[in-house]
Amino acid sequence: MTTPDLPAVEGAQLALISGSAVEELQVLLERCEDFEILVTGHPPDLYAAQALLTDAPPDHPLRDKFVIGVWTDQGLTAAVELLRDFPERHVWYLGLLLVAPEARGQGLGERILAALKPWIINQEGRALRLIVQDQNPAALGFWTRQGFVVIGTATQDLMDRTNQVTRLELRL
Ligand SMILES: CC(C)(COP(=O)(O)OP(=O)(O)OC[C@H]1O[C@@H](n2cnc3c(N)ncnc32)[C@H](O)[C@@H]1OP(=O)(O)O)[C@@H](O)C(=O)NCCC(=O)NCCS
Structure with missing residues (x-):
């Protein structure tokens, strides 16, 4: 399946994150260490960005994985990880939505999601799924x-830990 151009988001520019932006992504992940500590108990390691770009579930092709960067006038401000047709055709999985701490609570997350919905529907996505750890009620x-x-x-x-999580779905 061909991948349409990424959508526009007011006040931000979306682009796929490739290897050339791995250092910027690493900086964002480290600025968001609160989230990593909440989920894993540890800050991100030195290879967190590289792993985010290349890790995929077994048998899931990397061409169906998107790590999308959201650049504002503050630089790389948010990142989204999406898996197309996972775990089954027409279902998309959102592995991560991360907004830099100082940009949270200003509607950026909502605008990113609103822009990505039609982009996913365009690629025959009918549902978007994700999980939220129980210790992250604000995200829920x-x-x-x-x-x-x-x-x-x-x-x-x-x-080295087990999280209880809630599974969520949005019909598109
Ligand atoms: C959750 C998150 C993606 C939402 O993006 P956002 O741009 O802050 O969201 P919006 O401004 O569109 O919406 C704000 C709402 O998000 C919620 N939220 C969740 N975590 C938040 C945080 N750390 N800071 C501020 N708002 C947060 C708030 O409840 C807020 O609701 P309110 O306006 O009633 O206070 C973002 O806050 C974030 O990156 N949090 C840390 C990582 C995370 O938990 N990601 C989700 C993993 S499942």
Whole structure:
């Protein structure tokens, strides 16, 4: 499937993050270490950005994985990780939406999601799924306000901890 151009977002420029922006992405991840610590218990390691660009579920082709950067006049301010047709055709999985701490609570996350919805629908996406860790109630509030509904719970096994998570879905 061909990938349409990324949408416009007011006050920001979206572009796929490639290897040449890996250092900028690493800086963003380190500025957002609060989130990484909340989820994993540790700050991001030195290879976090590289891993975000190249890690994909087994058998999921990298051409169906998008790491999208959101640049504002403050530089790289947010990042989104999306998997197309995962875990099944017509379902997309949002692995990450991360807004730099000083830019949170100003509607950027909502504008990014609103812009990406038609872009996903254009690629025959019918639903968007994600998980939220139970220790991140503010994110759960954000997603439910965006129309996501709870479709279940699960455990997330990480290297040295297990998170309880809520599974959410938005019909597109
Ligand atoms: C969750 C997140 C992506 C939302 O993006 P955003 O640009 O801050 O969201 P918006 O400004 O469009 O909406 C703000 C809402 O997000 C929620 N939110 C969640 N985490 C927040 C945070 N750390 N700071 C501010 N708002 C946060 C608030 O409830 C806020 O609602 P309010 O306006 O009623 O206070 C962003 O806050 C973020 O990156 N948080 C840390 C990483 C994270 O938790 N990502 C989601 C993983 S599932």
